[in-house]
Amino acid sequence: MASKGPEVPLLSVEGLSFSYLDSPRAALTDVNLKINRGEIVILAGQSGCGKSTLLRCVNGLIPHMYPGDYKGRIVVDGDVVAETPMGKLAQMVGFLFQNPENQIFMFSVERDIAFGLENQGLPRQEMRRRVDEVMGLLHIEPLALRPPHELSDGQKQRVALAGIIAMRPNLVILDEPTSLLDPKTASELVSLVSKLNKELGITFVIVEHRLELLTPIADRIVVMDKGRVVMEGTPTEVLTNPASSTHGLAIPPVFSLYSELAERGSRLPRAPLTPEEMAQELNAP
Template identity: 45%
Template sequence: MTILETSNLWFKYSGGSEWALREVNLEVSEGEFIILAGRSGCGKSTLLRCFNGLIPHFYDGEMIGYVKVCGLDTREHPPYVLSQYAGMVFQNPDNQLFALTVEADVAFALENLSIPRDEIRERVDWALKIMGIEELRDKSPLELSGGQKQKVAIASILALRPKILLLDEPTSSLDPYSAKQLIDTIVELNQKYRITILIAEHRLDMLLPYASRLIIIDNGRIVLDGNPREILEKNDVVSYGVSTPRVVKVATQLKKVLGDSSNLGTPLSVEELVEIVRRRRYQ
């Protein structure tokens, strides 16, 4: 089932001389896990902003084409309605947290939507539990670490029960351990709760093993869109400002040493490469 679609989408920020998005045609099915990658300024954040209605409702500019989120045309519905279908997590959680306690932060959007008290309590409990942060409930967001803040920010979005989670470089302010923990949680949301994930991220290494699709954007245009393994097999993504995952580099070097008949393929994780090498030894 198509959950998100864009048709011939172009966007130019007011005051900008260049189009930030050019002729974007995209269809996303429910349950996909999509990485958006590309050099800085290529349009990743702009595209995500189109998916929850911040564009065209919050950012001024010229938009051509349309975006539909769960069948709703984003031009016709305001962001607070669209956020119940596609919720956005930003790079810096500090911009998303402002209440006195974690619980109040997670409940905030629900209260604004006039959802009944009992249901708010139920949804807040659920979101805190999924994110594994129930013990932070009464804490002030100011006391939390970066990783904890990002989890609270995601919980406050999840409480809206969106079908799609949009994440704009959510790990960029986190240390590698917290980043890995956050990614594990995002993977669980996708696999266990079937939430569709669209994530702009530079750390491809950690995400690739879980992604069903990799989209590479260059100068506002989608230049590659497909299965991550096939894309990395056939293309040198470095030319689009995306660094090749380390495990792919290692496999490429190994193939040079062992020859083309080594059948190493294009492993996307260290575990996968180890497994291929192990099987090869005992063949």
């Protein structure tokens, strides 16, 4: 993984409050958050807790596209989001939306991957090089000339992600990336995220309800409730804390079992992240 530590964070949200135009209720209230380079962070919380609003603030859709009452500031890689044009932000922060269908604009996969690069005005050879490179990385070369209506949901997701990775962002946001995928495709996506994180050093912020899918690769979980950040820490810290279930999280069985064992006094030497690790810990002499 890329260098981690207490250096300047890649993303820092400082005292952010926001309410949409004509909305009496604040969507975000005094949010403070720091995310370091190379981290994989899960953003969790019930629907309507402000996750999507926060993410739209990070990539600049708020306030550039959606005006409203905006207080505080967000700094990504040294640039203040509200003062940076969308075109530049698009190169720094990639955003994979929930429905991949609505992010594929072109008639062939390779052309769509090049969409963001065309918007940047890159020369053709450079685009060709990057498109081929990304297709290789995500194993979608056989799809290069396919039209989007011939792709499965999982393939569409990979194509949409490829279009984002081709722009070489430092930070990639995934908004409920597995909600349309079957379990096998979902776990393939998780290994892909882990691979991109290790090989390219990309930092990920992922909104996900199926926590057990991502806890094995995540460095931290940030929990939001009613527009505020209410908990923050490693998966084990957050998910074994009794308070986490009050914020509507579905605690993966591994963590509830671990808490249960701890309550009964048999403390395992190491907190497991997967059922396999749990089995190992239990079998250890």
